[in-house]
Amino acid sequence: MSQQNDHVAINTIRTLAADVVRKANSGHPGAPMGCAPMAHVLFSKFITANPENPKWPNRDRFVLSNGHGCALHYILLHLLGYNLTMDDLKLFRQTDSKTPGHPECHLTEGIEVTTGPLGQGFSNSVGLAIAQAHFAAVYNQPGFDLFTNHVYVIAGDGCLQEGIASEAASLAGHLQLGNLIALYDDNHVSIDGDTEVSFTEDVCKRFEAYGWHTQVVNDGDNDLESIAKAIENAKKVTNKPSLIKIRTIIGIGSKHEGTEKVHGSPLAVDDIVEIKKKYGFDPEQFFHVPNEVYELYGQYREKGKAAEAQWNELLESYTAKFPEKGNEIKRRFSNKLPEGWEQHLPRYTPSDPAVATRKLSENVLNKIADVIPELIGGSADLTGSNLTRWKTAVDFQPDSTGLGNYSGRYIRYGVREHGMFGVMNGLTAYGGIIPFGGTFLNFISYGLGAVRLSALSSFRVLFIMTHDSIGLGEDGPTHQPIETVAGLRALPNILVFRPADGNEVSGAYLAAINNLDRPSVLCLSRQNLPHLEGSSIENTLKGGYVLKECADARITLTGTGSETSIVVEASKKLESEGIKTRIVSLPCFELFEEQNIEYKSSVFPDGIPILSVEALATFGWSKYAHASVGMTTFGSSGPYQQLYKKYGFTAENISEKAKKTIEFYQTTPLPSVIYKPF
Numbered sequence: 001m002s003q004q005n006d007h008v009a010i011n012t013i014r015t016l017a018a019d020v021v022r023k024a025n026s027g028h029p030g031a032p033m034g035c036a037p038m039a040h041v042l043f044s045k046f047i048t049a050n051p052e053n054p055k056w057p058n059r060d061r062f063v064l065s066n067g068h069g070c071a072l073h074y075i076l077l078h079l080l081g082y083n084l085t086m087d088d089l090k091l092f093r094q095t096d097s098k099t100p101g102h103p104e105c106h107l108t109e110g111i112e113v114t115t116g117p118l119g120q121g122f123s124n125s126v127g128l129a130i131a132q133a134h135f136a137a138v139y140n141q142p143g144f145d146l147f148t149n150h151v152y153v154i155a156g157d158g159c160l161q162e163g164i165a166s167e168a169a170s171l172a173g174h175l176q177l178g179n180l181i182a183l184y185d186d187n188h189v190s191i192d193g194d195t196e197v198s199f200t201e202d203v204c205k206r207f208e209a210y211g212w213h214t215q216v217v218n219d220g221d222n223d224l225e226s227i228a229k230a231i232e233n234a235k236k237v238t239n240k241p242s243l244i245k246i247r248t249i250i251g252i253g254s255k256h257e258g259t260e261k262v263h264g265s266p267l268a269v270d271d272i273v274e275i276k277k278k279y280g281f282d283p284e285q286f287f288h289v290p291n292e293v294y295e296l297y298g299q300y301r302e303k304g305k306a307a308e309a310q311w312n313e314l315l316e317s318y319t320a321k322f323p324e325k326g327n328e329i330k331r332r333f334s335n336k337l338p339e340g341w342e343q344h345l346p347r348y349t350p351s352d353p354a355v356a357t358r359k360l361s362e363n364v365l366n367k368i369a370d371v372i373p374e375l376i377g378g379s380a381d382l383t384g385s386n387l388t389r390w391k392t393a394v395d396f397q398p399d400s401t402g403l404g405n406y407s408g409r410y411i412r413y414g415v416r417e418h419g420m421f422g423v424m425n426g427l428t429a430y431g432g433i434i435p436f437g438g439t440f441l442n443f444i445s446y447g448l449g450a451v452r453l454s455a456l457s458s459f460r461v462l463f464i465m466t467h468d469s470i471g472l473g474e475d476g477p478t479h480q481p482i483e484t485v486a487g488l489r490a491l492p493n494i495l496v497f498r499p500a501d502g503n504e505v506s507g508a509y510l511a512a513i514n515n516l517d518r519p520s521v522l523c524l525s526r527q528n529l530p531h532l533e534g535s536s537i538e539n540t541l542k543g544g545y546v547l548k549e550c551a552d553a554r555i556t557l558t559g560t561g562s563e564t565s566i567v568v569e570a571s572k573k574l575e576s577e578g579i580k581t582r583i584v585s586l587p588c589f590e591l592f593e594e595q596n597i598e599y600k601s602s603v604f605p606d607g608i609p610i611l612s613v614e615a616l617a618t619f620g621w622s623k624y625a626h627a628s629v630g631m632t633t634f635g636s637s638g639p640y641q642q643l644y645k646k647y648g649f650t651a652e653n654i655s656e657k658a659k660k661t662i663e664f665y666q667t668t669p670l671p672s673v674i675y676k677p678f
């Protein structure tokens with residue numbers, strides 16, 4: 001490959017970036033222009049991938065963490081021959097295009113993870129690196145190095161300022177992930193201007209303290225040889241992740257190069273004319289790619305195609321020698337679950353002793369973790385409280401620590417909730433893995449940015465959130481979630497479970513694991529709960545169901561989680577006073593919404609007032625209930641029994657509220673609450 005061809009390719013990327021953003025009249029031209037040399041070196045010399053099969057398991061993974069430079073990623077995918085045409089580039093940031101304003105992995109082939117919110121892609125890359133290390137440890141055999149890929153990430157100043165990136169980088173250093181190489185686009189510019197106004201730390205020293213190997217390339221605009229040498233050196237360091245700080249000029253070639261003016265808005269038409277002249281391009285041509293650049297990138301495409309063909313042959317030879325493991329690899333990367341795994345889910349009867357749903361979750365994990373090897377779990381330093389570690393679990397740790405090994409499936413995330421969630425997204429993106437991670441429900445708020453991207457990306461991720469209400473007791477209102485579940489229920493494409501007993505916990509796991517394209521949150525109690533008459537795994541899959549039917553009922557009582565058993569007691573009290581009641585358990589709003597209208601009307605028949613009970617904010621209940629017993633303030637510290645009495649979550653108070661609801665609707669028209677035409 002000649003230096004001249006390299007520079008033509010780089011300048012093609014720069015001019016294309018200017019044209020793409022200009023046509024959209026929106027976007028970030030500066031970063032793609034400044035990062036073009038490092039990206040070209042990566043894809044021309046190091047990244048092996050096959051555009052004809054973007055999901056080939058052993059491809060190198062590339063993450064553009066600073067998603068505002070996504071025009072760069074789209075241009076590279078186009079040049080490499082992914083399913084992204086020049087017309088797609090011209091539709092950048094337009095409705096329903098393959099080239100949205102920030103990379104979205106569910107829309108565009110070749111995009112590994114959805115980035116944009118800064119730092120998210122960086123944390124995803126740590127998850128991708130953990131996944132590769134794990135697969136290599138579990139499946140590689142002498143003469144059969146099936147999993148050898150590296151993870152490359154380009155990150156900017158903004159990414160490295162975000163807390164999630166710091167959390168993930170710290171974890172990566174501890175885990176000695178030598179397969180992770182980060183290229184730091186050190187262009188000294190953020191939207192507010194020069195980074196001297198807010199970001200003056202020595203990034204390399206910080207990463208060295210995390211346990212990373214660091215290097216510096218002083219001229220990232222022209223010195224391709226130094227960039228390549230730095231990456232080669234990084235690949236040789238196998239016991240540390242690597243950070244390569246590459247000094248670049250943002251928007252290089254523009255009259256505003258090196259300033260924030262090229263960062264967040266299109267370049268002026270006259271500026272683009274001069275840029276094209278500077279780089280030897282015809283200013284009258286737009287979206288122009290010289291033939292030699294297509295030919296050059298075609299060579300990289302063919303290299304990737306040949307590499308996959310060779311890998312496929314290796315996998316077949318491996319499967320012949322190790323049939324169980326070989327077929328397991330194929331099954332896992334086909335997104336198929338082990339046959340009959342659901343038969344291992346525990347079932348309960350009302351005669352079984354009362355147990356906290358967090359403990360019932362642990363029971364599920366103990367039953368299924370050895371049956372589903374793709375389950376990889378962890379906790380943000382709350383293992384003993386979340387109960388997320390099953391009996392046979394081995395920690396994912398470097399061999400050198402003596403604490404575990406890379407074949408282990410339990411990750412000690414430390415107190416890094418946001419980083420944990422971002423890593424879990426990366427684990428999912430790698431393929432063949434179903435990650436779950438635990439913390440207190442209230443602390444899911446620390447990581448909502450990553451939870452939101454799980455939903456947007458259609459990733460199957462399980463968030464095991466314990467201590468789910470004021471029922472956690474003495475820790476008080478700083479730890480007691482109030483608004484949290486309402487916020488989660490407002491997110492599109494996510495399942496939020498608040499199971500009431502053991503059967504509903506098992507049902508929640510069944511639904512969460514079987515849902516391939518959306519995450520699930522399991523909200524679990526600290527306190528013991530009885531197993532309910534009428535609950536079942538199958539009913540849980542419907543999201544809501546009649547726990548107790550009653551002809552001529554005067555009111556329907558409905559609840560979730562730890563309050564459902566209290567609703568049962570309130571119903572008994574009302575029945576003793578001659579007031580007939582129905583009971584509905586509603587563990588998952590989202591699944592219930594997906595049922596047909598006939599089923600929903602059988603659960604909540606019209607003409608009967610409905611009272612909901614949940615020890616959380618009542619926001620969102622109005623679509624099901626005519627009245628609600630819930631939290632309207634923060635909680636307080638004390639034994640949970642006292643708190644439930646203080647805030648009205650008792651059979652006595654609920655029965656009184658039920659009677660008032662009945663009385664009110666004797667003289668007031670009863671609206672239908674759930675039946676909507678659209």
